[in-house]
Amino acid sequence: MEITQESLLEALKTVRLPAQKQSVVESGLISRLEIQEKSVFVEYRLAERNSMFEKSLSFQSNKALKALDSSLEIVVDFVESAGDSSAESAKKPPRPAIGSIIAVGSGKGxxxxxxxTVNLAMALKKLKYSVGILDCDLYGPSIPTMLGVEGKKPMMLNRKIQPIEAHGIKLMSAGFFVEEDQGLIWRGPMIHKLIQQFYVDVDWEGTDVLLVDLPPGTGDAPLSLSQTMPLTGSVLVTLPQKISLIDVKRAYAMFRQVNVPILGLIENMSEFVCPECGTHSEIFSRGGSTNFCKETGVPFLGEIPIDPQLREACDRGLPYLINHEGTAVAEAFMRVADSLRSVIRTADELEEAVQIVL
Ligand SMILES: Nc1ncnc2c1ncn2[C@@H]1O[C@H](COP(=O)(O)OP(=O)(O)OP(=O)(O)O)[C@@H](O)[C@H]1O
Ligand SMILES: [Mg+2]
Structure with a gap:
């Protein structure tokens, strides 16, 4: 039997809040219902959070939906309507106070x-911004390793997940919740839910810039991200060669499709300067990125040379920028950070803007 929204709603007509006559369908408690392959995502909007009600609704929903197909994977979630009667605003999760959110993406792995992401974060920190990183690479989260905090477990405080602090940067990553050798299959609705939680349930208070590291490609994560967070924009990363540029064009088209401004392009591994003889080698060719920028009007933010010490620093968990001030790579990152200043709004500025609107 094909599972459709209708069949799901039909099944959910058996689910009701304790001591209530109407089902969750009739009483309009369902704020989202999505199906993707074998995953179903149900979100209930409650007047106020209540663990007994939530347990009961989760149990009943699982039972009712599994009766349709026992192989379905079911995610049940709850949001509070916070006394707001407008359905549209009730659906929106509260906004954490983050000044600017910038996604770092590419079409290619x-x-x-x-x-x-890590070194740009360090460069922005050097410019005195309070910086956070959200590692949205659910399949291969690598930022905890690059910042030397893998294996740490975030704590809860005041009902908020506390980011892990590393080298003065706040970090949240799926890597903190998944064992390294655990192969996980993330389906669309689960990705959406996790990204939403990483935004709403994490204590990002006071963060001026949140950099979001995306997985390679143009899949579910960037889409969910653009639907969940008020992105300031995206930064694209490419290698100079043609193959990588073909992929970055895909990422460019995707961000445009979901109305995320493209703040600029960074060309990584643009050339290798031999530490022995100083010869410049363009290992991955040259020129493609500037042509792409000319064609599309995307600002060119700069080129980062190949530096084996950058790779070493990543592997060691000590960001390159900490110990390599003044090198060509460090200067390139500082220039990129500097050129983003014009779009960055700090957490304080955000708060002022909110007060003016109120
Ligand atoms: N400019 C550079 N010079 C030297 N090594 C680099 C440079 N940039 C990245 N690397 C190295 O290249 C490898 C891939 O980089 P990284 O993991 O940041 O790529 P990614 O795009 O995030 O990959 P994925 O798509 O798998 O998430 C790493 O070992 C990293 O240390
Ligand atoms: Mg990565």
Missing amino acids: GVGKSSV
């Missing part, structure tokens, strides 16, 4: 997104 292994081009250095995570290394760029």
Whole structure:
């Protein structure tokens, strides 16, 4: 039997809040219902959070939906309507006070997104911003390793998940919740839910810039991200060669499709300067990125040379920028950070803007 929204709703008509006559369908408690392959995501909007009600609704929903197909994977979630009668605003989770959110993406894997994220974060910190990193690479979260905090477990405080602090950067990553050798299959609704939690349930208070490291490709994560967070924009990372540029064009098209401004392009591993003889080698060719920027109007933010010490620093968990001030790579990151200043709004500025609106 094909599972459709209708069949799901039909099944959920057996679910009701304790001591209530109407089902969750009739009483309009369902704020989202999505199906993707074998995963079902149900979100209930309650007047106020109540663990007994939530347990009961989770249990009943699982039972009712599994009766349709026992192989379904079911995610049940709850949001509070916070006394707001407008359905639209009740659906929206409260906004944490983050000044600016910038996604770092590329169409292709292994081009250095995570290394760029970590070092750009350090460069922004040097410019006196309070910086956070959200590692949304659910399949291969590498930022905890690059910041030397793998294996740490975040704690809860005041009902908020506390980011792990590393080298003055706040970090949240799926890597803190998944064992390294645990192969997990993330389906669309689960990715959406996790990203939403990473935004709403994590204590990002006072963060000026949150950099979001994306997994390679144009899959569910960037889409969920653009639906969940008020992104300031995205930064694309590419290698200079043609193959990588073809993929970055895909990422460019995807961000445009979901209305996320593209703040600029960073060309990584643009050349290798031999430490022995000083010869410049363009290992991955040259020129493609500037052509791409000319064609699309995307600002060119800069090029990061290949430096084996950057790779070493990533592996050691000590960001390159900490011990390599003034090198070509460090200067390149500082220039990129500097050129983003014009779009960055700090947490204080955000608060002022909210007060003015109120
Ligand atoms: N400019 C550079 N010089 C030397 N090594 C680099 C440079 N940039 C990245 N690397 C190295 O290249 C490898 C891939 O980088 P990284 O993990 O940051 O890429 P990614 O795009 O995040 O990959 P994935 O798509 O798998 O998430 C790492 O070993 C990293 O240390
Ligand atoms: Mg990565």
